[in-house]
Amino acid sequence: MINTREEWGTRLGFMLAAAGSAIGLGNIWRFPFVAGEGGGAAFVLIYLGFVLLIGLPLMIGEIAIGRKGRANAMDSYRAIRPEQPWHVTGLLGIVSNFMILCFYSVVAGWTLYYFILAATGRLLTSTKSNYGEAFGSFISHPFAPVIWQSLLMIIVSLIVAKGVKQGIERWNNILMPVLFVLLLVLAVRSLTLSGGGEGLAFFLRPDFSSVTSTVVLAALGQAFFSLSLATGLYVTYGSYCRTNTHIPANAGGIVFLDVLVAVIAGLIIFPAVFHFGIDPGRGPDLVFVTFPAIFSNMPLGGLFAALFFFCVFLAALTSAISLLEVVVAYVHERWALRRVTATWLAGLVVLLVGLPCALSFGPWADATLLDRTVFDWFDFLAASVLLPFAGLLLALFLGWGWKPEQVKAEVEQEGVRFQVFPLWRMLIRYVIPVALVIIFLQSIGLI
Ligand code: PFF
Numbered sequence: 001m002i003n004t005r006e007e008w009g010t011r012l013g014f015m016l017a018a019a020g021s022a023i024g025l026g027n028i029w030r031f032p033f034v035a036g037e038g039g040g041a042a043f044v045l046i047y048l049g050f051v052l053l054i055g056l057p058l059m060i061g062e063i064a065i066g067r068k069g070r071a072n073a074m075d076s077y078r079a080i081r082p083e084q085p086w087h088v089t090g091l092l093g094i095v096s097n098f099m100i101l102c103f104y105s106v107v108a109g110w111t112l113y114y115f116i117l118a119a120t121g122r123l124l125t126s127t128k129s130n131y132g133e134a135f136g137s138f139i140s141h142p143f144a145p146v147i148w149q150s151l152l153m154i155i156v157s158l159i160v161a162k163g164v165k166q167g168i169e170r171w172n173n174i175l176m177p178v179l180f181v182l183l184l185v186l187a188v189r190s191l192t193l194s195g196g197g198e199g200l201a202f203f204l205r206p207d208f209s210s211v212t213s214t215v216v217l218a219a220l221g222q223a224f225f226s227l228s229l230a231t232g233l234y235v236t237y238g239s240y241c242r243t244n245t246h247i248p249a250n251a252g253g254i255v256f257l258d259v260l261v262a263v264i265a266g267l268i269i270f271p272a273v274f275h276f277g278i279d280p281g282r283g284p285d286l287v288f289v290t291f292p293a294i295f296s297n298m299p300l301g302g303l304f305a306a307l308f309f310f311c312v313f314l315a316a317l318t319s320a321i322s323l324l325e326v327v328v329a330y331v332h333e334r335w336a337l338r339r340v341t342a343t344w345l346a347g348l349v350v351l352l353v354g355l356p357c358a359l360s361f362g363p364w365a366d367a368t369l370l371d372r373t374v375f376d377w378f379d380f381l382a383a384s385v386l387l388p389f390a391g392l393l394l395a396l397f398l399g400w401g402w403k404p405e406q407v408k409a410e411v412e413q414e415g416v417r418f419q420v421f422p423l424w425r426m427l428i429r430y431v432i433p434v435a436l437v438i439i440f441l442q443s444i445g446l447i
């Protein structure tokens with residue numbers, strides 16, 4: 001799909017495919033735990049601010065680059081400005097995708113394992129009393145998480161190698177709405193738990209006294225990660241858009257759906273966290289401990305658990321596929337390898353480099369640098385450093401390299417109007433670059 005300049009079949013095709021990549025573990029697994037670590041509501045507000053003021057404008061621009069360049073993540077930049085090295089933005093995106101997949105595959109492997117546990121009725125019965133302990137002993141096992149990670153990478157590689165977009169997209173379109181309905185049911189369940197109000201207050205009532213530059217950087221990283229922004233994904237998917245696609249409206253739709261799923265996940269997690277006396281800042285295992293606790297407490301919990309983990313697994317799978325796809329497209333073209341060879345090669349390298357991430361919760365738990373494990377470093381470097389940095393280059397390209405008026409001309413075709421253009425121009429040229437530079441300098445302690 002990367003190499004043929006097809007066009008999206010239906011009006012919604014682009015938005016649904018992009019939302020399929022954006023909605024994933026970032027919303028259901030990562031958002032609750034980084035929000036919990038960041039102190040709750042204040043983090044959420046900062047995150048929402050970044051999504052609207054930085055994420056949405058950049059997404060509009062990224063899609064426009066793809067549609068204008070009609071090529072992959074790097075070559076679209078080259079097509080627009082062949083004489084200048086802006087394509088490094090695309091290269092940074094490809095490197096980030098690779099790094100994200102290294103740890104993403106670990107967590108996606110955990111969801112696959114939890115689905116199997118739930119489906120075989122072992123999740124809620126055998127580990128009834130202490131879900132934290134059960135999960136802890138699974139992820140610290142010397143090889144079990146590696147096996148699930150490998151299995152996950154094999155599934156992802158099989159799908160990407162075949163280029164079978166059809167099947168997975170169809171499933172995606174069915175199961176995403178199922179996931180959505182499930183999340184709503186769970187939100188109602190969680191909000192009616194006793195003590196839930198306290199969790200709701202934690203999630204919705206901001207206390208800015210706990211906000212540090214680390215929290216601000218984490219919120220920025222979460223915005224980029226969750227939206228799959230500055231990764232080249234929107235350039236690639238945008239290159240399949242027709243000229244009558246309303247880019248700003250589509251970007252708005254993608255952002256809305258992505259935020260909605262994250263917020264609902266928060267509405268489920270935090271009331272339950274307080275009801276069950278779980279520490280909201282406990283880290284990456286938060287949802288794996290909280291969700292089973294919710295299920296064990298509700299009628300038909302076993303069935304809901306199996307369905308839920310299946311949907312989360314699928315949401316993770318579609319995002320993992322988009323992550324590998326961007327890397328494979330590059331390897332395939334750069335070294336003129338067959339698509340199948342490129343896929344298995346990339347998949348294997350991701351797995352090898354990603355193994356230490358899986359071991360970070362067990363045998364390699366003590367291998368830390370500045371308090372971060374290998375897993376934490378991959379996550380931090382990709383989400384909080386590389387993506388925002390690629391975002392800065394993206395803003396500079398749109399605002400000063402390609403020029404806002406040209407972007408406007410690309411967006412405004414066949415009667416489409418870019419109504420918020422003056423605001424967009426100001427954000428892209430001045431506000432976003434300055435904000436990103438300030439956040440960077442602050443996070444490394446220079447200001
Ligand atoms: N946005 C995805 C999520 O929230 O799970 C993760 C992701 C997918 C990040 C694809 C980057 C990417 F290119």
